[in-house]
Amino acid sequence: MSKSISKNAVFKAVLNVSNIIFPIIAMTKVLPAIGTALNGYLTMGETLTAVFMIFATFGVSQYGLREVSRVRDDKEKLGQTITSLFLITTTTTAITSILYVIFLIMHESEKAYFYTCMVMGLNIVFNLFNVEWINEALENYDFIAIKTMIVKIIYNVLTIIFVKTQTDFLFYIYLTSAINFINNIASYIYIKRKIKFDFSNIQIIKHIKPMFSVVILANTYILYTWFDKYIINSVMGYVEAGYYGTAQKIMSLIDILMFTIIQVSMARLSNYLANHSKEVYLNLLNKVVKIYFLLLFPASIGLLCVSKQVILLFGGGTDIYLPAVPILMVFSIYMLTIGIDRIIADQIIYIFGKEKKDAKLVLIGGIINLILNLLLVVTNTLTPTRVITMTLIANLAVIAMEYRLVKKEIKLDIKLFSLANFKYLYYSLIFIPITYFINENVSSVILSCTIDVVVCGMIYLIILLVTKDKVFYDLLDTVLEKIKLKI
Structure with missing residues (x-):
């Protein structure tokens, strides 16, 4: 095939x-x-x-x-x-x-x-x-x-x-x-x-x-966020849980698109490792990681910057869902950790058949999440925003443990957190001051959001062109080649 x-x-x-x-x-x-x-x-x-x-x-x-x-x-x-x-x-x-x-x-x-x-x-x-x-x-x-x-x-x-x-x-x-x-x-x-x-x-x-x-x-993501919503519902009520759920749905819409690369490459990575060589698998994996990060980081930081406009737009222009804004801002950062976790867990640990050990790490993360949320309950400081923040911290702990497993036990030579991969995050951070300036000077929700997306998208594109980013140019060549073939 x-x-x-x-x-x-x-x-x-x-x-x-x-x-x-x-x-x-x-x-x-x-x-x-x-x-x-x-x-x-x-x-x-x-x-x-x-x-x-x-x-x-x-x-x-x-x-x-x-x-x-x-x-x-x-x-x-x-x-x-x-x-x-x-x-x-x-x-x-x-x-x-x-x-x-x-x-x-x-x-x-x-x-x-x-x-x-x-x-x-x-x-x-x-x-x-x-x-x-x-x-x-x-x-x-x-x-x-x-x-x-x-x-x-x-x-x-x-x-x-x-x-x-x-x-x-x-x-x-x-x-x-x-x-x-x-x-x-x-x-x-x-x-x-x-x-x-x-x-x-x-x-x-x-x-x-x-x-x-x-x-x-x-189902790490579901298990963690399920507990979040359940504890919010138990302590604060289903309306507050609904704010959390609204922010989660909006983040998931963007996350689905990012997940495309992981989904379409998993079957091929598994097949390569089983029927070809570790080197062939590693070459494809490194390519997938770079493409994924090139898209994931600007999407995440961009969502963070337009969280208020997005909530207002989804609320039909009314302010009834405004309490979901800070929740969505944290969710946009949480989306980063989900993406990194998918690379480590789905495309490395799972394909190498180490899911049993990873399941233990996930359970440890779940326990961390439980303890942190219970601390919020005991100290009477629980809010939906703080709950997703605790889940973010727990997920970071899981990523650290999973990466150690990849390096120490699977012994895969992949530099996931290298500058070559994370430079896309640094490029994207420039969105924050730019969107802040735009949002302070443009009152219209739709107009400010549109300007934010267009300006940040153009700046990101210019940075990729000026730095002659190899991953971007490879993608561009592939797209142009496909267009020529179609024509």
């Missing part, structure tokens, strides 16, 4: 750009329409379903991607591996769905957001048909992009047309669940037409043990 990484990246980028543009349009309508209270309901529903979804998927998105990538050139092993993993996730999904309902009845039945959580729990059931990890392992990014774009367009158009007031809230959560089902079932039908289940050599025990570690490793 010889699909181009650059072609895959284009399909994935188109998909992720659409996943940013359409949700932005929809959220600017939905957030002011439903108000802060119902947004809190939505946040708690998303939080609880996300946690249970971890155990329903059972790490198959990461583990399945790696295992299928390794055997994708052998049709017999491919069918057997997919069948074994599908049987595991079918079982875990069924069990988790039942446990989710029991949990809600026992612990959340008296809460105002109970019904919202029940409806959104359908997404756990629909995980039965979630086979997107197979498409990613087989690098079917053209199908994923086209299918998901069509579904997303329908979803966002319906949202914009029909969700106008708080009375439309139930329609909104019904629509969200229905669209998720359609997205999953379309992928399931596509895969079933291409690959037949093979029950001749079912292996359950072989996969169960490593998948336990992946459950923790692949």
